[in-house]
Amino acid sequence: MTSQHPSDQNDNLRHKKDAFHLPEGVIYLDGNSLGVLPKHVPGRVADVVTEQWGTSLIRAWNSHSWFDLPLRTGDRIGRLIGAPNGTVVACDSTSVNVFKVLSAALSLRPERKVILSDSGNFPTDLYVAAGLKDLLAKGHELKIVAPEEVEAMLDDQVAAMMLTQVDYRTGRVHDMNDLTRKAHDAGAIAIWDLAHSAGAIEVDLLGAKADFAIGCGYKYLNGGPGAPAFLYVSPDHLDKVSSPLTGWMGHEAPFAFDLDYRPVSGIACMTVGTPAILALSSLHAALDIFEDVDMADIRAKSISLSELFIAEVEARCPQLTLASPRSPSERGSQVSFRFGEGYAVMQALIARGVIGDFRAPDVMRFGFAPLYLSHQDIVDAVAILADILDTGSWDRPEFKTRAKVT
Incomplete structure (x- = not known):
């Protein structure tokens, strides 16, 4: 599998693949769940640990601008989601940030x-919305349609x-501009979860007039497992x-220290x-990858x-059924297929070096991170998938035993 797909010859992002640490023999189609490690990040984090923390100690809050790192990282993320400087901050987890922005919206x-x-x-x-309404005890209703x-x-x-722009199971995309406008016409506040959007598709929060947004740093932004999340507040509400x-x-x-x-x-x-400085430093460094990249090129x-x-x-x-919208304009950067034994097939794929993931009850998810995937990777991955299905090699006990993380 060393040939090159014709589409890769004119790919102006192909050089970016060399910036990532990709294990030999692995085709990684799970960037929608956890991004790949950029090669320069370990050195940057090591510097924060050994030089900044190790040498500067408490002085590093000032001498290395640790105190402002959530804001500086937020501004870097803001460039990728159509948010002006001073409207995004990187902090906490997505769940905590949902609590904060939903409370603010209410x-x-x-x-x-x-x-x-x-x-x-x-x-x-x-879950967070349900917990918040109960905590407030002011008669709020969570309506799920x-x-x-x-x-x-x-x-x-x-x-x-409160909506997630890209559906985590199917990749279906909500029309942010249209729904935000209609929410405002009804007098409502619009909150968008960008966990499966940021770094993968074009987002224009300011242009859409979104009120609030949240998202995570460890998927397409490649900030590392458990990387800090981010939140956005419209300039109109700050x-x-x-x-x-x-x-x-x-x-x-x-x-x-006032009381x-x-x-x-x-x-x-x-x-x-x-702020979690080590985790923030990893995310901040990972965002270097996007500095010379146009989101329109990533989306294309x-x-x-x-x-x-x-x-x-x-x-x-032919054994698989498409679970994602067929039109690319209605999908994010992932594709899902349904199969009754999807979990076992995914485990067999992973054993062969093609990494995706599974969501109950029968969804096999495949994420496409354009910065480190080639068209040839796609062809090679499907060849392995076809072989697994055709030979029935997925039908083994070890592939059907559910792990804690699917």
């Missing part, structure tokens, strides 16, 4: 009681519409909201506790890769 519409979401939303967002029913359910009772988690990093003068809480102005008001290659994948699978693996 405070902007105190007379309304409905949180509208859909059944394609990532479950943690729904089918994705195609969201627009019809936007009325004068909805306080906040002077109106603060975090419901009033920790000292969100205080206007954290080192005055009363006064939120700092700007996006820093959404920070809470001491993503579509090319996923279209090739679907064509190859449907030609060679």
Whole structure:
């Protein structure tokens, strides 16, 4: 499998693959779950550990600008999601940030009681929303509808519409511009989860007039396992909201150690506790990869890769059923296929060096990170998949034993 696909010859992103640490013999189709390690990140993190922490010690908060790292990293992410400087901060986890922005959104519409979401939303967002409404105990209702029913359910009772832009199972994409506009027409606040969008597809939060957004740093942004998440607050709301988690990093003068809480102005008001410097340093370094890349080029290659994948699978693996939208304009940077024994097939694939993942009950997910995947990788991966299906080599006990992480 050393040939080159014709589409790779004109790929202006092909040189980026050399910037990543890819194990020999592995075709990685799981960047939608955990990104690949950029080669320069270990050295950068080692410097933070041995030189900054090791030598500067506590002085590094000032001498190496650790204190401002959440804001500096946020601005780098902002460039990839259409957010102006000073509106994004990298901190905490996606779940914690959902709690913060949803609470802030509800405070902007105190007379309304409905949180509208859909059944394609990532479950943690729904869990957090349910927990928050119970905590507030003000009569809020979490209304979960089918994705195609969201627009019809936007009325004068909805306080906040909270959606994941790219469905984690199928890759289906919500129209952010259209739904945000319709939410605003109904007087509601629009919150977008970009966990499967940031770094993979073009996003324009400012242009769409989104009110809030959240997302994670460890998928297409390649920040590493458990990398800090991020959150966005529209410039229209920055002077109106603060975090419901009033920790000292969100205080206007954290080192005055006053006993009363006064939120700092700007996006820093959404920070809470001491930032995780080692994890933030990894994410900040990983974002170097995007500095000379246009998101339009990433999106174009993503579509090319996923279209090739679907064509190859449907030609060679008739046992599988496409679970993703067929139109690339309606998909993110992943493709899912259904198969009754999808878990076992995925484990057999992984054993052969093709790494994707599985989501219950029968969805095999394949993510396409254009910075480190080639068209030849796609052809080679499908050849292995076809062989596994044709020979039935997936039908073995060791491939059917469920691990904790699928």
